[in-house]
Amino acid sequence: MTHLPPALSLTGLTRRFGTKTAVDAVSIDIAEGEFFTIVGPSGSGKSTLVRLLAGLDVPTAGSLHLRGRDITDMPANRRPTAMVFQSLALFDHRTVGQNIEFAMKMKGVPPEARRARALELLRLVRLPEDYYPRPVTQCSGGERQRVALARALGSDPEILFFDEPLSAIDYRLRKTLEVELKELHQRTGKTFIYITHSLEEAMVMSDRIAIMRAGRFEQIGTPDEIYRRPHSRFVAGFMGEVNILPVSQAGGGAVFTDLGLAAPGAAGAFAVLRPEAVRPGGDAGVGFDAEVTQRLMLGSRTQFHLRAGAAALIAEVAAGPQADLQIGQVARFSFDMADIAWVDA
Amino acid sequence: MRGGRHILWLKVLWVGTVVTALYLPIVSVVLASLANTRYMRFPHKVWTLDAYRAAAADYTTVTLHVISLQIAVCVVLLSVTLGTIGAMAYARHDWRGRGLFQKILVLPIFFPQPVLGLALLLSMSALGIAPSWKTAVVAHAVWIVPIVTLVISIRLFGYDVAQEEAAFDLGASRWQVAREVTLPALWPGIFSGALFAFLLSWSNLPLSVYTSGADTPLPLWLFSRTATNYSPLVPAIAVIGTCVSGLIVVMLLLMRRLLAGKNQPV
Numbered sequence: 246m247t248h249l250p251p252a253l254s255l256t257g258l259t260r261r262f263g264t265k266t267a268v269d270a271v272s273i274d275i276a277e278g279e280f281f282t283i284v285g286p287s288g289s290g291k292s293t294l295v296r297l298l299a300g301l302d303v304p305t306a307g308s309l310h311l312r313g314r315d316i317t318d319m320p321a322n323r324r325p326t327a328m329v330f331q332s333l334a335l336f337d338h339r340t341v342g343q344n345i346e347f348a349m350k351m352k353g354v355p356p357e358a359r360r361a362r363a364l365e366l367l368r369l370v371r372l373p374e375d376y377y378p379r380p381v382t383q384c385s386g387g388e389r390q391r392v393a394l395a396r397a398l399g400s401d402p403e404i405l406f407f408d409e410p411l412s413a414i415d416y417r418l419r420k421t422l423e424v425e426l427k428e429l430h431q432r433t434g435k436t437f438i439y440i441t442h443s444l445e446e447a448m449v450m451s452d453r454i455a456i457m458r459a460g461r462f463e464q465i466g467t468p469d470e471i472y473r474r475p476h477s478r479f480v481a482g483f484m485g486e487v488n489i490l491p492v493s494q495a496g497g498g499a500v501f502t503d504l505g506l507a508a509p510g511a512a513g514a515f516a517v518l519r520p521e522a523v524r525p526g527g528d529a530g531v532g533f534d535a536e537v538t539q540r541l542m543l544g545s546r547t548q549f550h551l552r553a554g555a556a557a558l559i560a561e562v563a564a565g566p567q568a569d570l571q572i573g574q575v576a577r578f579s580f581d582m583a584d585i586a587w588v589d590a
Numbered sequence: 591m592r593g594g595r596h597i598l599w600l601k602v603l604w605v606g607t608v609v610t611a612l613y614l615p616i617v618s619v620v621l622a623s624l625a626n627t628r629y630m631r632f633p634h635k636v637w638t639l640d641a642y643r644a645a646a647a648d649y650t651t652v653t654l655h656v657i658s659l660q661i662a663v664c665v666v667l668l669s670v671t672l673g674t675i676g677a678m679a680y681a682r683h684d685w686r687g688r689g690l691f692q693k694i695l696v697l698p699i700f701f702p703q704p705v706l707g708l709a710l711l712l713s714m715s716a717l718g719i720a721p722s723w724k725t726a727v728v729a730h731a732v733w734i735v736p737i738v739t740l741v742i743s744i745r746l747f748g749y750d751v752a753q754e755e756a757a758f759d760l761g762a763s764r765w766q767v768a769r770e771v772t773l774p775a776l777w778p779g780i781f782s783g784a785l786f787a788f789l790l791s792w793s794n795l796p797l798s799v800y801t802s803g804a805d806t807p808l809p810l811w812l813f814s815r816t817a818t819n820y821s822p823l824v825p826a827i828a829v830i831g832t833c834v835s836g837l838i839v840v841m842l843l844l845m846r847r848l849l850a851g852k853n854q855p856v
């Protein structure tokens with residue numbers, strides 16, 4: 246058991262703009278070395294929250310402690326934290342080297358030491374050393390990402406903040422950078438606090454994820470917990486395609502309203518069911534006949550859109566003879582009650 | 591191929607016409623300054639530099655330039671300072687009345703300058719201020735500050751304000767943010783603005799006519815002497831004045847080149 250104080254501790258952190266509350270009494274402890282991601286739709290207050298954490302904005306109420314020290318009123322330039330901005334905000338009229346050395350220059354580090362550290366950081370973010378004298382305007386999108394990361398690391402921060410830095414990057418490069426960022430986190434051992442609107446991106450990198458909605462954390466958990474046990478339809482909806490089946494009480498017990506089947510042991514108003522839990526064949530707990538309305542090839546899996554009674558469901562089946570169903574075909578499908586995550590709202 | 595050659599000749603002819611139209615008047619002024627008669631007649635019977643000798647000997651020549659120069663320098667300082675602040679407020683912050691500010695700001699540009707000059711003279715006498723080169727500075731500024739503000743704010747449109755936040759986040763003080771990020775980004779705009787301000791003030795006649803009082807700037811002297819008491823001294827001083835302003839612009843450009851060289855990455 247270690248007794249390190251949390252890297253960052255938020256207590257009732259609140260930010261209001263006029264009558265609108267962007268961040269509503271958020272409290273959480275973020276552990277030393279954790280990769281913590283805040284996921285939310287636009288307008289959920291996640292960007293406002295990270296600006297409060299970085300010291301670029303002042304909270305209306307609440308407090309903020311960094312390793313036990315109160316930093317609520319400390320401006321950004323005195324906080325030992327650094328941020329990678331959504332626009333990256335590289336200094337356009339400077340070279341890659343000058344960008345990376347900026348924080349060290351502000352601290353008064355001598356030029357030779359600055360240069361040595363900058364070259365070290367270039368290696369760390371996997372950029373060749375001969376990028377050092379290049380103007381940042383000559384760098385590609387991915388290279389600019391790396392320069393921004395190296396520049397933030399150049400201030401030797403205790404915590405790094407990321408405000409959706411990958412949102413404007415194309416899919417393949419984003420996937421590469423996600424993995425690199427996760428590796429960088431493991432190598433540096435620093436605390437990373439990451440903002441994104443993509444749960445998929447968060448899943449890949451994070452130790453812990455907070456789902457933010459209307460200024461509050463709706464659910465906090467490991468990627469696995471968020472994926473398997475969402476607390477609400479809102480959280481479940483973030484996972485992309487998922488089946489949400491309403492449950493109602495009729496006569497003797499609970500039934501899946503749209504399927505018209507009994508739902509023994511239902512523990513909520515809605516059943517959240519992952520597409521891969523809906524399987525062809527009738528061997529699992531709840532079986533039903535469904536018509537295939539759409540068939541989509543996803544590579545290793547095939548996705549089926551199904552209609553059963555009033556219910557529309559999605560099933561994903563691994564490649565194989567079971568995936569041979571065609572559009573218009575009626576077949577038996579089933580799922581296990583144990584695969585359901587129950588939510589009330 | 592023949593068609594291509596035709597087009598080339600047309601291009602040469604066109605460019606030649608434009609250049610002649612632009613420079614012929616200036617050449618005429620130089621030619622007029624080399625005569626010794628009060629009446630403009632060409633070709634001259636006598637070619638002489640007498641007018642330049644007279645100009646060099648005359649104390650007025652220096653006074654005219656000094657007055658024009660001090661007005662221009664004050665206008666440059668005033669308009670660059672106000673223009674930078676105004677451009678920042680305009681381009682960086684989204685505030686109520688931003689659109690209105692822009693319209694009010696450019697309004698003086700649309701005023702005919704003689705009307706503006708008269709209006710300024712009337713308001714100054716109403717306030718009991720005697721016109722002098724200082725009031726001319728104010729008058730020039732009224733017209734030039736909007737132009738300089740526009741020139742600088744064009745520069746600010748491609749500018750990511752998050753750069754300033756990034757610098758602040760990386761430990762820079764407010765002053766360091768301004769010195770390291772804001773000013774370098776604005777510098778080309780400020781320089782062009784200063785150049786515009788200088789040249790517009792140096793050559794301004796309609797505002798100076800009303801507002802410079804007993805102090806006579808160069809264009810005003812040229813105008814009144816051409817109208818009433820013409821001699822080759824007038825074109826001679828005009829040529830000298832053009833050379834002086836040209837020299838100042840060249841010096842400013844050299845200074846900029848030097849400063850840019852110092853900030854170049856090694």
